Amino acid sequence: MIGRLLSEVARPKVHEKARSQAMLTFFRNFFKTKIGLAIALAFLALIGFAFASMDVSNTGTFGGVAGGDSVAVVGDAKIGTAELNQAVNDALAQARQENPEATMQTLLAEGGLDRVLDDLITRYALMDWGESNGLRAGTNLVNSEIRQIPAARGPSGEFDTDAYNAFLRTNSLTDSQIRQQIRTSLYFQQSIFPAIYGAQIPESIARTYARSFKERRRGAIATIPASLFAPDGDPTDAQLSEFYTENRTRFVRPERRVIRYATFDSAALGDSVEPTDAEVAAFYRENAGDFAAREARSFTQLIVPTREGAEAIASRVRAGESFAQAAASAGLRTTELDDQERSNILSAASAGVADAYFSAAQGEVTTPARSSLGWHIARVRAVDTQPAQSLAQARAGIEETLRETKRQRGIAELAVSIEDRLADGASLTSIVEELDLELQTSPAITAAGRVYGTSNEAPAILGSVLDYAFQIDEGDSEIGALPDQQTFLIYEVADIAPSAVAPLAQIRDEVIAEWRRVRGDQAAEAAANRILKRVEGGQDLAAAVAAEEAAIRPPQPVNYSREELARLGSTRVPAPIALLFGMAEGSVKKLEGTGDQGWFVVDLEDITLEDLEENDPLIAQARTQVGQSWGNEYAEQMLAAMRAELGVERNAEAIAAVRRQLLGESN
Incomplete structure (x- = not known):
């Protein structure tokens, strides 16, 4: 929970002009690790504004959603259905930063609604408890934190009102939202941070954890691939229909969009960039010192x-x-x-x-x-x-300077003019015709940058605006600078096909393939259960595997110490090996593989412990790592105590109504 409290914040809208977004992305990724959390807490006052997505007003209603307009009550504060709805949509936007094809269906199927609501409840509890216990985050302190926002600083490096307002507009935020979320982070710093700062563990516990690195485990792992058990024939129509109905979320098509676009550069300015004789003469006079002897x-x-x-x-x-x-x-x-x-x-x-x-x-x-x-x-x-240069001698250089100056100013002014006209309702077609540009239309593309239904990439020229193109509405037109900063792209979303479950008739072959895979996985699990039962009954793992009719490969012996695994790195340790180090000696367990791996049966035969030297560096390492984990646990327990003291009531009917609304179902 504490990790999500800091990391699950919605990303503000991405736009090519919003360079300050990089800072928000850095903090979100940093907070995903517990070690990063422990370090980052010291900087909470500077990143409070990153909570902005959760400051949606809770005074509005949800337009007739059954069950009332509150999904939960924390103490005396109510969390509105509108706020939960917005928070889940923001969570989806954040998920799409990592997986552009993430959908609301998959987010909710993975428990996203409950996670978001839990975090909202925790935030409300933190604020209410802090205010009730005399903690303060006054206007002056909040102002000082706003002045620390890098995007709110002007060219001089000092706070600049115009830069701050531009930051708010770019990220679709208000001043009150920023201030409220900075207060939230300040309450966190005042209440939770002192409880977890410098958490330490006794020497005896540090030595116990350190010695665990000297632990060596020996056993065997049997792999039961799902493909070995997949049925060869096709399902009946009734079987296929039933499978499709029960597994609809497996067949959700990603949202795809058709984009019309055109590009222009300084060539659109025509002869207007050519300097006149009067301009050349004026430049010569105004910069006479540069041409003097x-x-x-x-x-x-x-x-x-x-x-x-x-x-x-x-x-x-x-x-x-x-x-x-x-x-x-x-x-x-x-x-x-x-x-x-x-x-x-x-x-x-x-x-x-x-x-x-x-x-x-x-x-x-x-x-x-x-x-x-x-x-x-x-x-x-x-x-x-x-020697001094005459006007005739200096003309060529002056013309080149003026031409480049007029080109840069002209293309910038043209871009701003087009942006204003689009904002005022001008159509993309009219602007393209006026500038004599070539209007192109993309195929249906997904947020992941691929042509829908193929492995082809979307047109490369759309890459820099694709994120924003998936945030605007159908028919909206926008302008953006390409990475070379010399070419501009004007575009509009011509058509939006929303994310939805594909009709069975259109994806019959895909559903059949998935049916085979799932049935194979189920049969592989059944085989794993039989093998597990035989081992528990006294057979060794090799004999239990050999008793199966399917040609399963013999178990693979394994013999590792924790130190050897640590050298591999946590992301490279296979899941069955990780399970081996979480089992009791002499036990056997099964484990589901990822993708089409099927199932594993892991048999732990024995555990041995090597000696630990008095001043082994592992002791200090264990003291640091476990101390950080304890600090996070302290934070979890303190937040849980705040919720318990204030009291939390959930409105199951209203929560269910929000879920239906998010899925586009009738109430």
């Missing part, structure tokens, strides 16, 4: 505290000694100045130094001149003199 010099420079010292060094250099040697003999070091104009020396030193440096010939040592830093002398290493 200039002289740039490079120097080897030395600054000496006294005039006498500077004159002595200059005399030695003029007599043939190198500048570096003369400086070193006086305990000083030269510096190199490259491509300096008179204005550079004037601003860095003084007018006298500038006069001396620019009056000497190339190769000469300058006359000592004073600045606030001391007495300057230098050798003129190089002189670069460039």
Whole structure:
């Protein structure tokens, strides 16, 4: 629960202009791990605004849903049906970030409604308990946290009202929503964080957990593949219809959309980017200094505290000694100045130094001149003199500069103009015709970026806008910049086929294949049960497997220590091996495989423990890892105590009505 409290927050709408979304994505992924949770709690005050999806007003009703407009009461606070409905839709949006083809049916089938409601109840309990026990999150504190939101800062790095308002608009949030959710995170920090911070375990427990890494387990694993038991023939029409009816959620088609689109770049501006004679002349006048004659010099420079010292060094250099040697003999070091104009020396030193440096010939040592830093002398290493450029001589470069400036400004203004016109109701077709663009239509594509019903990818040019294209309504038109930032895409959703269960007649072969797979899996489970029963009756696993009529491969012996598994990494440990390390010695268990793997029967024969050294590093590792787990358990228990103290009542009828509404069923 504590992990979901922080991680299951809905993602705000994705748009190509919303670069601040990356921060929200980072925090959500970070909170999915318990270790990440323990570290991230210290930064709760900065990420409170990520709870924004759960701040839907609970004062509205659900338009006649049976059972009233409250799905639960926490203390004196009510959680409305509208709030639960919105929260589940937000949870679906978040799920689609990881699996673009996730559907409401699959989310609810996996217990999503109950999880979301549990988290809403926990949030309400946290707020109510905090306020009842004197915790505070005042306006000034909330304001200070808002100022820490990176997307709310302007070019100077300070809080900027316009940037903050743009952040709210981009993420479809209100100021009150942000403030309420920051208060929620502050209450969490004040109540839960002190209870779990620095959780420690006794040395004896740390040693016990550490020694478990020295544990070695030996046994055998039998694999019973489902494909071995899959029926060869087809089901009868009655069997197929019954199977289809009972397993409708297996055959949900993902939502697919047809998108019409066109692209444009600076070519759409035509001759408007070409500079006129008047513009070229004005640019030449306004930047006259860039075209005037200039002289740039490079120097080897030395600054000496006294005039006498500077004159002595200059005399030695003029007599043939190198500048570096003369400086070193006086305990000083030269510096190199490259491509300096008179204005550079004037601003860095003084007018006298500038006069001396620019009056000497190339190769000469300058006359000592004073600045606030001391007495300057230098050798003129190089002189670069460039004559003034006439308008005719500078024209080509000016035209190129003006052309690029007008192109960038023109394409940006055109994009903004199109965006405004689309917002005002202009059609995509009218804009395409006006700009003489080629209008293209995509095939039906899914949110995963594939052409529906095939393995083909959606048109690559739609990749950068696909997420947002699956959030807008049918007929809506939008504009977006492509990754090169030079080309723009205008598009509209021409047709939406919602996610729904496919008719049996259209997917008969697919349903038959699934029927075979499921029946094979059921038969494999039955075989696993028979094998399990034989082993429990005294047979060894190899003999129990051999007793089956199907040609099941002999069991595979296994012999691992926990240290060996730790080196593999948790994501690489096969599920049967993981089960082996959760069983009692001498026991046997079955395990369902993933996909078409079928079933496993795991037999644990014996467990041995190796010795643990007094200062084994595993002890410190166990102390840290188990301490973090204990901290999470403390948080779970404290939140449960808050709910128990306040009292929670659920309205089963209203919850069922929300479920029907989410599935599009009649009430």
